[in-house]
Amino acid sequence: MLAIVVTPGSPGGERLGRVEEPERAGDQLLVRTLALGVCGTDREILDGRYGWAPPGRDWLVLGHESVGRVTEAPSGSGFAPGDLVVGVVRRPDPEPCMCCMQGDFDMCRNGGYRERGIKELDGYGAQLVPLEPEFAVKVDPALGLLGVLTEPTSVVAKAWEQIDRIRYQGCRPAATALITGAGPIGLLAALLGAQRGLDVHVVDRMREGTRPELARMLGASYHSGPIADVCRSAEPDVVLECTGRPEVVVEALRCLAPAAVACLLGISPRGRALNVDVGALNNELVLENHVVFGSVNGNHRHFAAAADALAAADPLCLGRMITRSVPLVDWTQALERRDTDIKTVIEFADEAQELRNREM
CATH class of the missing domain: 3.90.180.10 (Medium-chain alcohol dehydrogenases, catalytic domain)
Structure with missing residues (x-):
């Protein structure tokens, strides 16, 4: 074979x-x-x-x-x-x-x-x-080849499971989510956020084309400007960073609402240095009671949750x-x-x- x-x-x-x-x-x-x-x-x-x-x-x-x-x-x-x-x-x-x-x-x-x-x-x-x-x-037979999206969806299903656990122990539910990056992981993260009833905002560099259209079809607002501008109008309770770009990671961590949760899903290139005031960033994370964690891979439970999420999604949107x-x-x-x-x-x-x- x-x-x-x-x-x-x-x-x-x-x-x-x-x-x-x-x-x-x-x-x-x-x-x-x-x-x-x-x-x-x-x-x-x-x-x-x-x-x-x-x-x-x-x-x-x-x-x-x-x-x-x-x-x-x-x-x-x-x-x-x-x-x-x-x-x-x-x-x-x-x-x-x-x-x-x-x-x-x-x-x-x-x-x-x-x-x-x-x-x-x-x-x-x-x-x-x-x-x-x-x-x-x-996977749902109606998905057909779209079932190939199950593995990347399992990655964000695990991330959302972790976020849900952390938020459950907090003093208020999440209302607004920020997704950085409109690649497959970012768009699928937006899908699961919208399925949870959150106000989802996706930020990416592309100003037009399929990515902005898909983000909106998934129920999210799409932005191509600076992350800080988005956060001024929609302070995120939850951030899923899906690009791995070091400057985006830092910018996303700087615009969280108090007691927010940030999940890092992107893998960053090594050997790139940024001029960052680590002390100021650390103080903000500490004094605002933020939770920041990384996530990768998934187990059987996350694959099953991913299959369910895809079965409930618009197949035309998934197909695009x-x-x-x-x-x-x-x-x-x-x-x-x-x-x-x-x-x-x-x-x-x-x-x-x-x-x-x-x-x-």
Whole structure:
């Protein structure tokens, strides 16, 4: 079968190659991949800056944002052939920490976790994939290929879960949310904020085009000016920083309402210095009782919440988030960065094209 194969740590070794078809263990599902999303983590692996091959070899099957259809399922698994599913990315440490033991393996404390398509486990970028039922999540059949958005949505579902927990212990509910960045994570964060009934504001550099239109379709106000200007008219109780740009991170933390919560979701480039008055920023965070935390990855609970959020969303709006689809044979084109891109998807099968035609 065909698979997207990379050599972690060695840029330029990626290829679309033939690998042996998987042998499904008796308790596993066998899933035919329909589509694979591409994100910055995949590009870092291809650049040789990230990623680990499975023990005993130097190559890794890429891909962690997936949607596929079950072709084989064991009796009593809760799944059946024909089900549309996505695979959870992270797996608990074989010698689990306390978080891993209680199912919160996204919070693994000892670093021995593994991740499909990233760390020591082959990913979902193959025509056929074995998948343990406990790490599979059904998605609404009506979503079709849009189910490929489940993994990035799980990231923001986890962030909102953490925010909800913190705000629940506070003295007042959140009313206003600020999202920095209108990429896939930012737009999906806005979607979940709007579904919570918040007054959502999205800030991005693009002044026109698909991103402003999508933000408004999702129920958010869109802004392309300075963050400080937005915060003067709408002091945010909640901030989700989705760009990773250091200057944006600092600016966002400076405009919080009293006793606000800020979640950092973006990964920042290293080696870039800013002239920041850390003392003044620290004093503001302390004296205003702010909570600032980082979040990454998700567990089964967050994938299930993501699937529910997508099922409740406007499919036309979700469809516009996928701005480019390429066939498997041209998969490297999905790695190109274009100004108009939001989410780029690699289609694996003829059925994927049929589903996409049905959505249109």
